[in-house]
Amino acid sequence: MSVELVPLALLMFAVTYPSRAIPLLTPGLERLPPRALQYLRLVGPAVLASIGLVNTLIVTADDGTRSIHVGIETVAVIIGVLVVVWRRNLFLGILAAVVLVSVARATGLSPMP
């Protein structure tokens, strides 16, 4: 069985781990000024909203071209988020979105991605 690509996996680890570890292992980060700590606290909602919105609306083709996609998936994400806001329950929100999309695809109302 080929193991030729295992070194590539290790090199991918070598360039990924520093991003994950340097802030966690750098001494003195807890002594940052309050404004800097407040900034870091706001990173969570900002980056998660950014990831969520980009994953909902932007489709990147194999050739790298990007397009805005609005379809049943968008509707499902909006409904899922509304359920999360309403019930304060992430699982119910995910369930609502998944059921909507799978039913739409199973009944042919929406094509597969």
Next chain:
Amino acid sequence: MTGAPSADAGTDDRVDLRAARRRLLLDALGIMASAAGFGFVYGLSAREAGFSVIEAQAMSLFAFAGAAQFAAVGYVREGLPWLGIIVLTFFLNARHLLYAAALAPLMRPRPTAERAVAAHLLTDESFALATTHFNRVRRLDMWGYWLGAVAVTLIPWNLATFAGSVLGGRIVDPATFGLDVVFPVAMLGLAIGLIQGRRELIAAFAGGILGFAISWAVGPQIGIVAGGLLGPLVAMAAPINEPPDIDEPLVAPRFETLEPGP
């Protein structure tokens, strides 16, 4: 009220912690299904691109970064030189710097070795679950971090990679079951869980809109990081009068560190 917490308060904290952990488990179920579904698709794609089972599994264990792994499969299939793959992997995963920086002040009391291991397991999913959980319990709770990082992400992702690369196309595409919408709903839902005041709300809106606009113009790997960097700046620049306790940073000295276990 000031002074040392009473025994009742300690009991309340313990009950709250248990309730928060139950909530975390519930939040984690959908994300676990998503990790398993797409780990399977990754394993299948890797095999179709000519990876052996060991090579596909090595990527899931060592790189442990879904987007970069999917991209690497495509790059290998297209014959891109390794240097190009490595540089692109670095940029795809640069957003982890933000996650680690946001968690660093809270994790500071933990031993270096534990933080070093925790770093390798820091993903979109584990960050999202951990920050929401820490905000809910108002303290560092490593049990919550390990649950999101290991039980919800690492194990399902790796088992599913193995299944996908061994079983191949004998199992239906998870998109048939609508699992492709789990990730965006989970990320947006967990962002909502972090909103405790107007500043977080503005950070989420600004981060989302800027991230979307820049992703569309330049590309998602830059846009997502830009949204995470610029959203908080917009929120901090906004003229808001909030009660002081809302704007107090969630820093380690205010919150006790709990050992794993109930």
